Amino acid sequence: MPITGQLLIGRARVRGQHGDFHAIDARTGEPFGAAFGGATMADLDRACALADEAFDAYRESTLEARAAFLETIGRNIVAIGDELIERCMAETGLPRARLEGERARTVSQLALFASVVRSGDFLDARIDPAQPDRRPQPRVDLRMRSIAIGPVAVFGASNFPLAFSVAGGDTASALAAGCPVIVKAHSAHPGTSELVGLAIQQAVQDCGLPEGVFSLLFTSRRGIGQALVADPRIRAVGFTGSRSGGMELIKIANARPEPIPVYAEMSSINPVILLPDALAQRADVIARQFVASLTLGAGQFCTNPGLVLAVDDHGLHAFERAAEAALAQVPAATMLTPGIYASYLAGIERLEAHGDVERLAKGVAGERLQARAALFATSAEAFMADPSLREEVFGAASLIVRCRDVDALHRLLGSLEGQLTTTIYLDASDGEAARGLLPTLERKAGRIVVNGFGTGVEVGHAMVHGGPFPATSDTRTTSVGSGAIGRFLRPVSYQDFPELLLPSALRTENPLGLTRRIDGVLGRQG
Amino acid sequence: MPITGQLLIGRARVRGQHGDFHAIDARTGEPFGAAFGGATMADLDRACALADEAFDAYRESTLEARAAFLETIGRNIVAIGDELIERCMAETGLPRARLEGERARTVSQLALFASVVRSGDFLDARIDPAQPDRRPQPRVDLRMRSIAIGPVAVFGASNFPLAFSVAGGDTASALAAGCPVIVKAHSAHPGTSELVGLAIQQAVQDCGLPEGVFSLLFTSRRGIGQALVADPRIRAVGFTGSRSGGMELIKIANARPEPIPVYAEMSSINPVILLPDALAQRADVIARQFVASLTLGAGQFCTNPGLVLAVDDHGLHAFERAAEAALAQVPAATMLTPGIYASYLAGIERLEAHGDVERLAKGVAGERLQARAALFATSAEAFMADPSLREEVFGAASLIVRCRDVDALHRLLGSLEGQLTTTIYLDASDGEAARGLLPTLERKAGRIVVNGFGTGVEVGHAMVHGGPFPATSDTRTTSVGSGAIGRFLRPVSYQDFPELLLPSALRTENPLGLTRRIDGVLGRQG
Known part of the structure; x- marks a missing residue:
C-alpha cells in the first residue's frame, strides 16, 4: 500500500493544500518519502460535517455491529503486515520488537473494547418501575441508559505511534462508546498514521457504517488542531502529550460557547x-x-x-x-x-x-x-x-x-x-x-x-492510567483499560415512554440480555 | 433551638465578623430575626483546614458508619420539628405543604444515599488477577476502586431551601462518596440553613466523625464563595443557580493551578x-x-x-x-x-x-x-x-x-x-x-x-437531573438520584499489593461482600 500523504475524510482520500511536510527519519533527522499535505479549514469542516451526520446512526448501531467493527479494524491493521512495522521504525527510531509488541497491544486493545461493547455494561441501563399506587404521589416509570457524547477529536501521542495514536486507546474507546472520531495525526509518524488510518477507513466500509465515523487529518502548522477543538460539532477531546499542548486545548475547549471535556494526559514524573x-x-x-x-x-x-x-x-x-x-x-x-x-x-x-x-x-x-x-x-x-x-x-x-x-x-x-x-x-x-x-x-x-515499576501499563479492567492534575486534566478518568469508555458517554433518562419508543437497552423484556439495575439492584431480569 | 446567625466551623459555632445581614420575609420584603455574621477569610481558611484534616479518615470510614451518618442527619432534621417549616415559610414564601413535602424528600434522599453507600457498588471494585505464566510477559495483579475526590464546596440553591440546599443532593452525595463538605449558605434562607446545618453538625458528633466533615459559612458579600472555590484544599464544587453565577465559579476553578470540576446546574427552559x-x-x-x-x-x-x-x-x-x-x-x-x-x-x-x-x-x-x-x-x-x-x-x-x-x-x-x-x-x-x-x-x-411534565424530579436510580450545557456544566453527570455520587469519586489502581496493605474493598476474600468486576465480569466472588 503506497503512502500518499493524503488526508482521509470519510470515505475519500484528499490531498491537503495547506502546506506540505515530510516524515523525518528518527536516526538521521532527514526527511524521506512522499510529502503530506496539510488539512485546510475546508477539509476540517467537511470531516466535522460528516462526523455529525454519522453520529445519530452510528451511536444506535447494534452492539454486535460495533464490536465487529472494532475487531475488523484490528484485523485490517494486522493485514498491513511488515510495511507498518518498517515504516514506524523509520519514523520513530523504536526497535522492531517493541513495535511488534505495540501492534499486538493495539489489536488486543480493540478486542477488549469489542468485548466491552458486547457486554453492554457500559450502557449502565437502569429501570425504576412505575408505582401508580404510591402516596402522596404516584411514581413515574423512569429508565436510564448512557449514550455517546458526540463526535470526538483525538490527538495522537508521539511516543506510542500505534497504541496511543490513530487506532489507540482514545480512538478505540470513543468508537466503542458510539462516537465518530476525527484524528489529528501526530507529525512525528505521519506514514504510520496514514497506514493505520486506511485500515480504519477500510473497516468502516467493510462494516457498512456511515463514512463520517472516521477521518484523519494531517497538519504541520498551528491552527487546525485548535480549530478542531473549537468546532461546535466536536463534543469531546482525547489528547496525550505535553503539558503546554494539553493546556492550550483545554483553554480553547473552555472558551467555547458550549465548553466540552478535554481528556489530556500531560505530565508525570512518577x-x-x-x-x-x-x-x-x-x-x-x-x-x-x-x-x-x-x-x-x-x-x-x-x-x-x-x-x-x-x-x-x-x-x-x-x-x-x-x-x-x-x-x-x-x-x-x-x-x-x-x-x-x-x-x-x-x-x-x-x-x-x-x-x-x-x-x-x-x-x-x-x-x-x-x-x-x-x-x-x-x-x-x-x-x-x-x-x-x-x-x-x-x-x-x-x-x-x-x-x-x-x-x-x-x-x-x-x-x-x-x-x-x-x-x-x-x-x-x-x-x-x-x-x-x-x-x-x-x-x-x-x-x-x-515492588515494581509503572512502565508496563496493562490494558485491562482494573487499570487506571490517569491521576490528579497535571497527570491528566480529568482525575475522574482513565485513558487505558475498559474504564476509558466512560469518558465518551452521558446518561439520559426516559420517563413514561411507551415500549415502542424505548431504546432496546431499556425495553421491559430486556432483548439485549443486559445486566441492568432495577430499582437499584443489579441483575439480568427480562 | 434559637437561631443565632453563627457560622458552623467544624464543631464550633463562630460569630462571623465580615458584615452582618438579616433574613428577609419573602411576603413583606422586610428583614427579621437575628443578624447573620458574614465569614471572614480566616473562617474560610479554618473550615478548609479542618476539611482537609478530616478527609483521609472520613473517606476510609466504614460503609456502615457513613450510611448511619447520613441517616442520622435525616433524623436530626426531622427532630427540628415545626420550627424548621415555619422559619422556611417565612424566608421563602413557600407554603407549608410544599415544604413538608420537601423535607420528606430531603430525608428520603439521605436514606437513598445511605443505601447506596451500604451496597458499595459505587466503589466500582475491580480485580484483574495476576497471570504469572502469561507470555511474552507475566501479568501483574491489578485491582481498582473509586475513592473520594476530596473536600467539596456546595452552593445551595434558592428555590429548594431543603432538598437542594445545606443537606440537599450535592451535600448528601458528596458525604456519601466520602468527601467532607463546606456549604456556602444561600442568603435567601439563612435561618433554615443554620437549623439544617446544626442538624448535620450534631450528626457528625453523634457518629464520632472528625469535626471537619462539615462546615457552614454565611456571607452576603462577594469574595468568600469565590475564595472557597479557589482554595487548594477544595477538590470539587456543587452549585445550583444562575448561569452567570455558575460560569463565574467555573472560571475560578479553571484558573486554579490545579483546576477542579464544578458541577453547576444553571439554566434550562425545558x-x-x-x-x-x-x-x-x-x-x-x-x-x-x-x-x-x-x-x-x-x-x-x-x-x-x-x-x-x-x-x-x-x-x-x-x-x-x-x-x-x-x-x-x-x-x-x-x-x-x-x-x-x-x-x-x-x-x-x-x-x-x-x-x-x-x-x-x-x-x-x-x-x-x-x-x-x-x-x-x-x-x-x-x-x-x-x-x-x-x-x-x-x-x-x-x-x-x-x-x-x-x-x-x-x-x-x-x-x-x-x-x-x-x-x-x-x-x-x-x-x-x-x-x-x-x-x-x-x-x-x-x-x-x-405525556407529562418534568417538574416532578424523582430521587431514584434512573434519574438524570443534568443535561448538555448550559443546563449543567458537566453533561456526563446528574445532580439528583444515586448517580450523583459519581461526581465526587475518582478511580485508583493498586498493583501487586500485599493483602495486608489493600483496602478492604479489594481484599481477595471480599470481606465487604461487594459485587466486584473480576476480569471484567460482575459477581460477588469471595
Missing part, C-alpha cells in the same frame, strides 16, 4: 519510594529493575520513573552504587524526534549545571541524535527549594532525592503535583511506614505499584 | 413538544396539566416548562384557549426573594414589550411582591430571529412557539441549547413523528418525558 528495609535487603536487585524501567524505550514513557525518594542511609548508598553501575552500561538510544532529543539534552544540561544536583552516572555515548541515560541526586532541602527540579525531563533521566527520614520523605511526597503512577518498594518490615504513606499516595496518583 | 394528534385528541387536558406544571411553586423550578413547541393548527388553537382559561384562574404567588420577583417582572415586561410576541393570558393579580403567571406566543420565525427569546425567565412564564410543520419544529428544537428536560406529548398515531425527533431530544436533554 515518584518511586524506596523504603529502608527493602533497600537494606535488596538494593542491588531494585537498582537493576529501576535502571531497566528508566531506560526502556529511551525513557520515552509517560510512566517513566523520573523521581526516586528514599531515606539517606546505607541502603540508599548501595542502591546508588548499583544503579550507577547498571546505568553506565546502558547503550545510547535514538529518540522519537530530533526535537524530543533536543529537549532531553536541554533538560539534562539544566540538571548538570544545577549547583545542588550531583550527577551520579551517564549511559554509554552513542551516535548523533542518540540519547544517553542519566542519573542525578539531590537533597530534600534543595528539591523543596527549587520548583524546576519537579519538571518532567522526557527521556531516560531520573533524580534521586535523599531524605533525612520517612517523615521528610512523606512531606516531600505531599508537596508533589498529581501523578500517573507512584511506586513503593517495601519489605514486610516496612509495612507500617507504607501504611502511613498510603493515603498520600492515593491522593497523588492514579495507580500505585508495589 | 421545551415541551405537543404533537398534532395528541393535541387533536385532548388539547384541554394537556393545557390544564401544562398550566398546573408551569405555575407549581410560582414556577420556581429548574424544570419549569418555559417553552412550548407545536404545529400551528386547530389543536394548538384549542390548547391555547384552554391554557388561557386555566392560567387566568391561577392566583398570584409570593416569590422566593424580592430580587427574584424583580427579575421575573423584568422578564415579563421584556416579553410584553416585544413586537413579535403576543400575550395570551395572565394570572390573577395579587398583593405586593406576588407574581402573576403569564403565557405568551410567537412564531418560529420570530423565535429563530431573536436569541433573547431563548433566555430563561425564572418563574411562571412560558412562551408558545407556533411552527409551520413538524420539520420546522424539529429545526427549532435542534437550534436550542442543552436542557435539563424536554417533554413530548404524543398519541399512538404521533409515533412516527416522535421517533424522528428522538435523536435530537437525546442530544438536547438529560431527561425526556412522554
Whole structure:
C-alpha cells in the first residue's frame, strides 16, 4: 500500500493544500518519502460535517455491529503486515520488537473494547418501575441508559505511534462508546498514521457504517488542531502529550460557547519510594529493575520513573552504587524526534549545571541524535527549594532525592503535583511506614505499584492510567483499560415512554440480555 | 433551638465578623430575626483546614458508619420539628405543604444515599488477577476502586431551601462518596440553613466523625464563595443557580493551578413538544396539566416548562384557549426573594414589550411582591430571529412557539441549547413523528418525558437531573438520584499489593461482600 500523504475524510482520500511536510527519519533527522499535505479549514469542516451526520446512526448501531467493527479494524491493521512495522521504525527510531509488541497491544486493545461493547455494561441501563399506587404521589416509570457524547477529536501521542495514536486507546474507546472520531495525526509518524488510518477507513466500509465515523487529518502548522477543538460539532477531546499542548486545548475547549471535556494526559514524573528495609535487603536487585524501567524505550514513557525518594542511609548508598553501575552500561538510544532529543539534552544540561544536583552516572555515548541515560541526586532541602527540579525531563533521566527520614520523605511526597503512577518498594518490615504513606499516595496518583515499576501499563479492567492534575486534566478518568469508555458517554433518562419508543437497552423484556439495575439492584431480569 | 446567625466551623459555632445581614420575609420584603455574621477569610481558611484534616479518615470510614451518618442527619432534621417549616415559610414564601413535602424528600434522599453507600457498588471494585505464566510477559495483579475526590464546596440553591440546599443532593452525595463538605449558605434562607446545618453538625458528633466533615459559612458579600472555590484544599464544587453565577465559579476553578470540576446546574427552559394528534385528541387536558406544571411553586423550578413547541393548527388553537382559561384562574404567588420577583417582572415586561410576541393570558393579580403567571406566543420565525427569546425567565412564564410543520419544529428544537428536560406529548398515531425527533431530544436533554411534565424530579436510580450545557456544566453527570455520587469519586489502581496493605474493598476474600468486576465480569466472588 503506497503512502500518499493524503488526508482521509470519510470515505475519500484528499490531498491537503495547506502546506506540505515530510516524515523525518528518527536516526538521521532527514526527511524521506512522499510529502503530506496539510488539512485546510475546508477539509476540517467537511470531516466535522460528516462526523455529525454519522453520529445519530452510528451511536444506535447494534452492539454486535460495533464490536465487529472494532475487531475488523484490528484485523485490517494486522493485514498491513511488515510495511507498518518498517515504516514506524523509520519514523520513530523504536526497535522492531517493541513495535511488534505495540501492534499486538493495539489489536488486543480493540478486542477488549469489542468485548466491552458486547457486554453492554457500559450502557449502565437502569429501570425504576412505575408505582401508580404510591402516596402522596404516584411514581413515574423512569429508565436510564448512557449514550455517546458526540463526535470526538483525538490527538495522537508521539511516543506510542500505534497504541496511543490513530487506532489507540482514545480512538478505540470513543468508537466503542458510539462516537465518530476525527484524528489529528501526530507529525512525528505521519506514514504510520496514514497506514493505520486506511485500515480504519477500510473497516468502516467493510462494516457498512456511515463514512463520517472516521477521518484523519494531517497538519504541520498551528491552527487546525485548535480549530478542531473549537468546532461546535466536536463534543469531546482525547489528547496525550505535553503539558503546554494539553493546556492550550483545554483553554480553547473552555472558551467555547458550549465548553466540552478535554481528556489530556500531560505530565508525570512518577515518584518511586524506596523504603529502608527493602533497600537494606535488596538494593542491588531494585537498582537493576529501576535502571531497566528508566531506560526502556529511551525513557520515552509517560510512566517513566523520573523521581526516586528514599531515606539517606546505607541502603540508599548501595542502591546508588548499583544503579550507577547498571546505568553506565546502558547503550545510547535514538529518540522519537530530533526535537524530543533536543529537549532531553536541554533538560539534562539544566540538571548538570544545577549547583545542588550531583550527577551520579551517564549511559554509554552513542551516535548523533542518540540519547544517553542519566542519573542525578539531590537533597530534600534543595528539591523543596527549587520548583524546576519537579519538571518532567522526557527521556531516560531520573533524580534521586535523599531524605533525612520517612517523615521528610512523606512531606516531600505531599508537596508533589498529581501523578500517573507512584511506586513503593517495601519489605514486610516496612509495612507500617507504607501504611502511613498510603493515603498520600492515593491522593497523588492514579495507580500505585508495589515492588515494581509503572512502565508496563496493562490494558485491562482494573487499570487506571490517569491521576490528579497535571497527570491528566480529568482525575475522574482513565485513558487505558475498559474504564476509558466512560469518558465518551452521558446518561439520559426516559420517563413514561411507551415500549415502542424505548431504546432496546431499556425495553421491559430486556432483548439485549443486559445486566441492568432495577430499582437499584443489579441483575439480568427480562 | 434559637437561631443565632453563627457560622458552623467544624464543631464550633463562630460569630462571623465580615458584615452582618438579616433574613428577609419573602411576603413583606422586610428583614427579621437575628443578624447573620458574614465569614471572614480566616473562617474560610479554618473550615478548609479542618476539611482537609478530616478527609483521609472520613473517606476510609466504614460503609456502615457513613450510611448511619447520613441517616442520622435525616433524623436530626426531622427532630427540628415545626420550627424548621415555619422559619422556611417565612424566608421563602413557600407554603407549608410544599415544604413538608420537601423535607420528606430531603430525608428520603439521605436514606437513598445511605443505601447506596451500604451496597458499595459505587466503589466500582475491580480485580484483574495476576497471570504469572502469561507470555511474552507475566501479568501483574491489578485491582481498582473509586475513592473520594476530596473536600467539596456546595452552593445551595434558592428555590429548594431543603432538598437542594445545606443537606440537599450535592451535600448528601458528596458525604456519601466520602468527601467532607463546606456549604456556602444561600442568603435567601439563612435561618433554615443554620437549623439544617446544626442538624448535620450534631450528626457528625453523634457518629464520632472528625469535626471537619462539615462546615457552614454565611456571607452576603462577594469574595468568600469565590475564595472557597479557589482554595487548594477544595477538590470539587456543587452549585445550583444562575448561569452567570455558575460560569463565574467555573472560571475560578479553571484558573486554579490545579483546576477542579464544578458541577453547576444553571439554566434550562425545558421545551415541551405537543404533537398534532395528541393535541387533536385532548388539547384541554394537556393545557390544564401544562398550566398546573408551569405555575407549581410560582414556577420556581429548574424544570419549569418555559417553552412550548407545536404545529400551528386547530389543536394548538384549542390548547391555547384552554391554557388561557386555566392560567387566568391561577392566583398570584409570593416569590422566593424580592430580587427574584424583580427579575421575573423584568422578564415579563421584556416579553410584553416585544413586537413579535403576543400575550395570551395572565394570572390573577395579587398583593405586593406576588407574581402573576403569564403565557405568551410567537412564531418560529420570530423565535429563530431573536436569541433573547431563548433566555430563561425564572418563574411562571412560558412562551408558545407556533411552527409551520413538524420539520420546522424539529429545526427549532435542534437550534436550542442543552436542557435539563424536554417533554413530548404524543398519541399512538404521533409515533412516527416522535421517533424522528428522538435523536435530537437525546442530544438536547438529560431527561425526556412522554405525556407529562418534568417538574416532578424523582430521587431514584434512573434519574438524570443534568443535561448538555448550559443546563449543567458537566453533561456526563446528574445532580439528583444515586448517580450523583459519581461526581465526587475518582478511580485508583493498586498493583501487586500485599493483602495486608489493600483496602478492604479489594481484599481477595471480599470481606465487604461487594459485587466486584473480576476480569471484567460482575459477581460477588469471595
